[in-house]
Every structure is written in structure tokens, then in C-alpha cells.
């Protein structure tokens with residue numbers, strides 16, 4: 001796979017044999033038994049185990065597989081179908097891909113046959129789970145701030161609730177390549193926040209004003225729907241997927257664990273941009 005480069009010297013990584021990739025300077029990377037590569041150099045790690053941990057990833061996998069976010073999937077797929085030419089195979093990258101749900105259900109599901117889908121996340125447990133389940137895509141551990149991806153080889157980047165780093169995205173995108181960023185809309189998870197904090201501060205989505213001029217804004221699609229959760233275990237999974245988990249008091253957690261019926265608004269802001277060469 002020539003689109004992956006060595007994180008140390010940026011030379012192309014070539015599959016040496018089944019179990020190893022290497023570059024011409026002799027840097028070697030073993031393929032994990034699940035099929036992924038760890039391309040995050042130790043000096044780029046800000047902690048021992050960066051990114052989402054096992055507990056958060058497992059909660060995300062369980063929750064997403066219940067299908068609560070299917071309307072989001074449909075909305076992003078619709079946006080791709082109406083905006084991006086799909087007449088030839090694509091190379092698409094999910095950055096901050098977590099356990100691979102959107103790489104599979106958005107990118108793999110919409111891209112024409114023979115497309116290449118790749119996913120990157122700084123969390124090793126996330127990439128492990130993604131790689132174990134979604135065998136048609138290729139996953140690697142890396143940071144969005146330093147993508148081990150060749151220049152101008154990606155047609156579409158998807159970023160769902162993950163860090164956005166415009167300079168790297170611009171470097172790896174092909175001319176006229178697309179970037180889709182999914183983030184919270186104003187009232188995202190309002191009732192969950194009210195349950196925990198007794199108040200809610202609306203989200204501010206600044207993505208359109210924060211993107212640099214070398215990304216042309218095409219449009220924003222708002223997608224809003226309610227989900228009803230009748231199981232405190234599932235509600236806890238949802239909490240573990242959100243940053244609220246780390247700021248939940250014991251009392252609020254007890255309240256949540258006693259909650260067997262709640263309707264929560266899911267409010268997403270889906271913005272699409274196109275790379276322009278200035």
C-alpha cells in the first residue's frame with residue numbers, strides 16, 4: 001500500500017512480507033495479529049496510552065451497534081452521494097476513526113468498488129477493534145497531527161467528533177479532494193447534560209470559521225433526531241462515549257443508573273469542504 005509512509009523518514013512503506021512493512025531506510029513495522037500497523041513513534045506520544053481507552057472504545061462499539069445513530073449514517077451517506085463524484089474508485093481516510101464504525105458504514109458503504117478505505121486513530125485499543133472487525137479496510141495507529149500518509153493521495157477525509165488538523169488534511173488530500181467534518185449541533189445530547197448537571201450549555205460549532213482559506217466551504221447539513229433509551233446500561237454506554245463521563249459526580253452517576261427511560265436529542269453538524277490549491 002504505497003499511500004502509507006514511514007513516520008520517521010516519510011519514505012514509502014512497502015509490505016516486505018506478510019508480517020512486516022519497511023521503508024528504504026530500514027525502518028520496520030510489524031503487522032499486528034489483527035492486521036493493523038502501529039505507526040505512532042514513541043516521541044509523538046504525549047502519554048503512555050494516548051486517545052480513547054478500552055472502556056470508552058467498548059462502550060462506543062456497543063452503543064453504535066444498537067443502531068441509534070443510523071439517521072446520522074444516512075445523512076452523511078446522502079451528503080456524499082449528492083456532492084462527491086462517485087464514478088471511479090476513491091481513496092478515503094477516516095481520521096480519529098475510533099473502532100471503525102463510520103469507516104465501514106459511511107466510507108466503505110458509499111465508495112465505488114475497488115476503493116481503498118483507511119482509518120487512523122491515536123488509540124491502539126480503537127485500531128485493534130476496528131481492524132479485527134472491518135477486514136476490507138486498513139487501519140493504523142497515528143496522530144492526525146502527523147499522518148503517515150503520502151502527499152495528495154486521499155480523495156475524501158471523514159472526521160467524526162475527532163480532532164481536525166487542517167494543514168495535515170490539506171497535505172494528504174488530492175487536488176479538489178473533500179473533507180467532511182461531523183461535530184455537535186447546538187442541542188446535542190441536551191437531556192443527557194441536564195440529567196448530569198441540571199443545566200445545559202448549547203454547543204458552539206466553529207468549524208466553518210476555523211477552517212483556513214485553502215479549504216472551500218461547500219455546505220453544512222444539520223441532522224437532528226431523538227433517541228429513546230429504556231435501559232440504564234445503554235445510557236451509561238452513551239455517557240462513556242462523551243466527555244461528560246469525566247465530569248460526572250457520584251450523585252449524577254447514581255441518578256443516571258436509576259434512569260430507565262429518557263429521550264435524548266442528537267443534533268449533528270455535518271460540514272463539507274473542498275481542498276483548493278492557493
Ligand SMILES: C[S@@+](CC[C@H](N)C(=O)[O-])C[C@H]1O[C@@H](n2cnc3c(N)ncnc32)[C@H](O)[C@@H]1O
Pocket residue numbers: 050051052060095096097098099101102120121122123126142143144145159160161162163241
Ligand atoms: C469522540 S471519539 C470519535 C471516534 C469515531 N470517529 C466515532 O465517532 O465513533 C474521538 C477519537 O479521536 C481519537 N483521537 C484523539 N486525539 C487524536 C489524535 N491526536 N490523533 C488521532 N486520533 C485522535 C480518540 O482516540 C477517539 O477514538
Ligand SMILES: [Zn+2]
Pocket residue numbers: 006007008009010011023024025026027
Ligand atoms: Zn523510514
